[in-house]
Amino acid sequence: MAYIEIDNLKYRYPKTKKLALDGISIQIEKGSFLGVIGRNGAGKSTLSSAIIGLVPQFYKGAYGGSVIVDGLDASRTPVSELSRKVGLVFQNPFNQLSGAKDTVYDEVCFGMQNFGIPSDEMRRRADAMLEKLGIAQFRDRNPFDLSGGQMQRVAIASILVLQPDVLILDEPTSQLDPAGSEEVFKVVEQLTNDGITVIMIEQKIDKIAKYSDKILLLDDGKMVTYGTPSEVFAESEAHGVIPPAPLRLSRALNIADENNSYPATEEAAVRIMNGKVSFKDVREKERTTSSEEVFRIENLSFHYTEGINVLHSVSLSFDKRPTAIIGQNGAGKTTLAKLMKGLLKPSEGSIFFKGEDTKAKTAAALSSSIGYVFQNPDDQIFKPRVLDEVMFGPVNIGMSKEDAERKAIEALGLVHLENAKNRNPYDLDLHERKMVALASVIAMDTDAIILDEPTIAQDDSGKNLIARIIGELAEKGKLVVSILHDMDLVATAFTRVIAMANGSVIDDGKPEDVFRDESTLMKAGLELPHVASLGRKLGSESVLLTDKDFLESAFIRE
Amino acid sequence: MKSISLYKDNGTWLCRVHPFTKLMYIAAVILIPLFLHTLWAYAVAIALDVAILISGKSLKRARALIIFSFTIIATIFLIKGLFDGDNITPLFSLGSIVFYKEGLLKALRTGCVIINMLLSFSILVLTTKPEDIADEMERHGFSPRLSYVISSVFSIIPQMMGTMDTITDAQRSRGMETEGKLSVRMKAFIPLITPVVTSSLINTRERAIALEVRGFGAKGKRSYLRTWKKHKGDKAITILLIIATFLAFIWKIITWLI
Numbered sequence: 001m002a003y004i005e006i007d008n009l010k011y012r013y014p015k016t017k018k019l020a021l022d023g024i025s026i027q028i029e030k031g032s033f034l035g036v037i038g039r040n041g042a043g044k045s046t047l048s049s050a051i052i053g054l055v056p057q058f059y060k061g062a063y064g065g066s067v068i069v070d071g072l073d074a075s076r077t078p079v080s081e082l083s084r085k086v087g088l089v090f091q092n093p094f095n096q097l098s099g100a101k102d103t104v105y106d107e108v109c110f111g112m113q114n115f116g117i118p119s120d121e122m123r124r125r126a127d128a129m130l131e132k133l134g135i136a137q138f139r140d141r142n143p144f145d146l147s148g149g150q151m152q153r154v155a156i157a158s159i160l161v162l163q164p165d166v167l168i169l170d171e172p173t174s175q176l177d178p179a180g181s182e183e184v185f186k187v188v189e190q191l192t193n194d195g196i197t198v199i200m201i202e203q204k205i206d207k208i209a210k211y212s213d214k215i216l217l218l219d220d221g222k223m224v225t226y227g228t229p230s231e232v233f234a235e236s237e238a239h240g241v242i243p244p245a246p247l248r249l250s251r252a253l254n255i256a257d258e259n260n261s262y263p264a265t266e267e268a269a270v271r272i273m274n275g276k277v278s279f280k281d282v283r284e285k286e287r288t289t290s291s292e293e294v295f296r297i298e299n300l301s302f303h304y305t306e307g308i309n310v311l312h313s314v315s316l317s318f319d320k321r322p323t324a325i326i327g328q329n330g331a332g333k334t335t336l337a338k339l340m341k342g343l344l345k346p347s348e349g350s351i352f353f354k355g356e357d358t359k360a361k362t363a364a365a366l367s368s369s370i371g372y373v374f375q376n377p378d379d380q381i382f383k384p385r386v387l388d389e390v391m392f393g394p395v396n397i398g399m400s401k402e403d404a405e406r407k408a409i410e411a412l413g414l415v416h417l418e419n420a421k422n423r424n425p426y427d428l429d430l431h432e433r434k435m436v437a438l439a440s441v442i443a444m445d446t447d448a449i450i451l452d453e454p455t456i457a458q459d460d461s462g463k464n465l466i467a468r469i470i471g472e473l474a475e476k477g478k479l480v481v482s483i484l485h486d487m488d489l490v491a492t493a494f495t496r497v498i499a500m501a502n503g504s505v506i507d508d509g510k511p512e513d514v515f516r517d518e519s520t521l522m523k524a525g526l527e528l529p530h531v532a533s534l535g536r537k538l539g540s541e542s543v544l545l546t547d548k549d550f551l552e553s554a555f556i557r558e
Numbered sequence: 559m560k561s562i563s564l565y566k567d568n569g570t571w572l573c574r575v576h577p578f579t580k581l582m583y584i585a586a587v588i589l590i591p592l593f594l595h596t597l598w599a600y601a602v603a604i605a606l607d608v609a610i611l612i613s614g615k616s617l618k619r620a621r622a623l624i625i626f627s628f629t630i631i632a633t634i635f636l637i638k639g640l641f642d643g644d645n646i647t648p649l650f651s652l653g654s655i656v657f658y659k660e661g662l663l664k665a666l667r668t669g670c671v672i673i674n675m676l677l678s679f680s681i682l683v684l685t686t687k688p689e690d691i692a693d694e695m696e697r698h699g700f701s702p703r704l705s706y707v708i709s710s711v712f713s714i715i716p717q718m719m720g721t722m723d724t725i726t727d728a729q730r731s732r733g734m735e736t737e738g739k740l741s742v743r744m745k746a747f748i749p750l751i752t753p754v755v756t757s758s759l760i761n762t763r764e765r766a767i768a769l770e771v772r773g774f775g776a777k778g779k780r781s782y783l784r785t786w787k788k789h790k791g792d793k794a795i796t797i798l799l800i801i802a803t804f805l806a807f808i809w810k811i812i813t814w815l816i
Contacts, residue, residue, distance in 0.1 A: 052771060054767060054770070054771075058766075058767065058770065078775065078776075079770045079771065079775070080770055080771075080773045080774060080775035080776040080777075081776065081777075083770070083771045083772065083773050083776075084773070084776075086771075087771065088767075088771045090764070090767075090768075092764060094717075094761075095761050095764035095765050095768060096764075096765075096768040097768075098706075098710070098765075098768070098769060098772070099710040099713050099714050099717075099765060100689065100692070100706050100709040100710045100713070101689065101709075102687075102689060102712075102713065106689075106783060109783045110772060111772030111773050112781070113780055113781055113782060113783060114702075114772060114773035114774050114776050114780055115773045115776055115778070115780075115781075116778055116779045116780050116781045117781055118781055119781060119782060119783055119784070119785070122781065122783055123783070142713075144713060144717065155768075158772060159771070159772070162772070162773070338727070341731060343727045343730065343731065362730070362735070362737075363727070363730040363731055364730045364733050364734060364735045364736070367730070367731055367732060367733035368733065371731070372731040374724065374727070374728045374731070376724070376757075378753060378756060378757040378760060379721065379724045379725045379728045379753055379757065380725065380728035380729060380732070380753060381752075381753060381756070382748060382749050382752035382753050382756075392732055392734075392749070393732035393733055396732055396733030396734050397733040426756065440732065441731075441732070444732070444733070
């Protein structure tokens with residue numbers, strides 16, 4: 001008998017008509033690494049909640065079929081009991097802290113206290129786990145003071161000290177920067193060697209391909225495939241999951257391995273493709289240029305606390321090219337964006353918007369010309385109807401009600417939510433609420449739009465939609481500036497990239513030029529886009545940003 | 559992180575006194591003068607509070623609390639001294655304004671009650687970690703949920719204040735003025751408060767799940783990372799305080815009967 005047996009599981013959330021899970025049957029062996037993929041709303045998180053019993057015990061709703069974990073019925077065994085066997089780590093690191101403990105060490109011990117583990121044993125486990133996850137130096141720090149990546153490792157440690165047989169990771173890195181994600185994935189990699197059963201839900205498909213023994217592809221609550229990465233990715237595209245770059249490119253070039261399947265990881269692709277592919281020089285990409293200056297930033301410095309500068313004498317000029325700002329958490333990206341929007345005032349230096357110094361203007365006064373979309377949509381949504389929420393900004397800046405409504409409907413069309421205009425925003429999923437927040441700023445029809453991490457919580461189709469929106473806004477002559485951690489989107493949707501580290505601009509130019517410079521990537525703690533990375537490993541001199549670039553440049557050696 | 563807890567471990571003996579001993583002290587030092595009903599009892603209580611705070615090197619930090627209360631006490635003196643119903647004997651006058659003895663005495667008593675309460679509470683608050691109070695309560699049979707609420711409030715409230723700042727920024731970005739006339743601020747209330755409430759509801763729900771998967775609701779005996787070793791003095795002082803309070807109570811009954 002397998003460790004986890006799921007048989008014909010069906011589930012519907014309360015007050016909904018659609019099945020969130022519809023006839024799932026799988027068996028998960030002890031010690032295996034299972035990846036779960038699928039588009040937003042496919043049922044991934046619901047499935048993980050069912051394995052730990054939160055569905056149906058916490059969420060209620062209609063439940064059919066069975067989930068048996070090591071002989072226990074997950075629908076009836078209390079979650080607090082089942083959590084001795086199954087651990088769950090989810091997206092938001094902040095909400096996983098108990099909030100009752102003021103040091104990392106005490107936080108990690110919180111669960112063990114609940115289970116009555118003797119204090120000597122508690123200390124032994126906590127010491128070992130902090131060491132293992134590389135967070136021992138934070139043991140006496142307040143967990144709320146840590147960065148997202150560090151906090152998420154504390155969350156993982158807090159679960160692992162309970163020594164569960166199964167660890168479920170529900171998009172554990174979706175809210176982290178590349179360096180923070182890497183910290184978490186390093187921990188995950190260790191776990192794969194420890195014999196613990198890992199179930200990981202991820203949108204970062206290359207990571208899933210790298211670690212998983214088996215992958216479960218869900219769509220619309222149903223199981224599409226359950227098999228090896230190569231098997232699953234062969235048909236994932238039709239279900240909203242774009243296969244990893246190595247598989248897409250090797251398939252396009254028709255280079256398969258001895259079993260006639262295409263490699264899903266970069267490592268495997270390099271092994272198979274090396275020596276078979278060469279690259280010709282690609283001609284310089286033609287890019288739209290722009291000479292009209294929108295923002296001019298002169299010697300801008302900023303500090304929150306006297307004496308500790310977050311930005312050091314930054315000078316930049318923005319024209320109308322879509323511009324991505326990249327760099328690690330704490331590099332000063334959000335501070336720069338907030339200064340541009342007038343939410344913060346420069347400590348030194350000046351910011352000019354269309355030639356006018358913004359110092360004397362409030363953020364509200366600037367809002368008719370500069371839009372800003374915040375990371376978390378729940379920090380702004382307050383109207384009970386989507387359309388009213390989107391009209392709030394336009395009306396504030398003095399548009400007539402008719403104009404505001406027209407602009408709002410137009411913006412909702414752009415984010416593909418025109419059919420949701422009469423719904424309550426809180427009935428929408430997080431990725432849709434993010435789109436509502438985006439539309440509510442687009443509807444204000446500003447000359448410049450600043451986006452802070454627009455891709456968080458979006459699946460592949462959401463990311464593609466955002467790329468399209470950026471293109472359309474640029475075509476309308478608007479400046480789009482976006483803070484981004486998703487290098488693949490940077491490579492495909494932006495014509496200018498500004499890399500920041502420690503409060504300074506360390507590189508600024510076309511994406512291919514910024515990504516060419518390895519020292520920039522190192523300093524900014526960034527990874528190459530996946531296509532470019534494979535290209536470089538296979539010997540391409542040029543930086544190949546997109547599939548199209550790659551396939552135009554690559555040719556099969558005779 | 560900004561913490562709203564006023565606790566600071568300054569290494570003095572006062573920080574090592576058991577939270578329950580401090581709680582018993584507060585009860586005794588408030589109840590005894592109340593039973594004895596004389597001003598000198600308040601004077602002794604306040605002197606004791608101050609002596610303890612000085613010895614625990616915490617008087618300086620208690621000062622802010624006391625200064626804050628002075629405005630209230632001054633108001634009480636003014637109102638009682640001038641307008642109290644029992645006022646008969648004029649004590650002194652400032653120009654045409656006459657202060658009366660009866661009212662001022664009442665105000666003095668109320669002022670002493672307030673200062674005594676503030677000082678004795680500050681002995682607890684300034685030298686005890688909220689988490690320790692919560693842990694000890696839980697260990698002595700109070701519900702773990704109650705102890706969770708006590709210790710989490712101190713970290714959740716500063717977090718909510720942080721969220722409030724972000725929300726203000728998000729609405730200002732959409733052209734809503736948040737500063738200026740009262741009418742502008744009134745208009746800004748709903749757009750600011752709604753996201754605070756909804757996002758804390760969402761956070762609470764997630765946190766409830768996070769607690770549950772870490773066995774918060776698990777049945778069976780809990781264990782503790784640290785055990786607070788009660789000092790011999792803790793027990794002795796607690797017994798003394800109970801006896802003193804009891805005696806004062808008896809005194810109260812006797813004087814009432816006679």
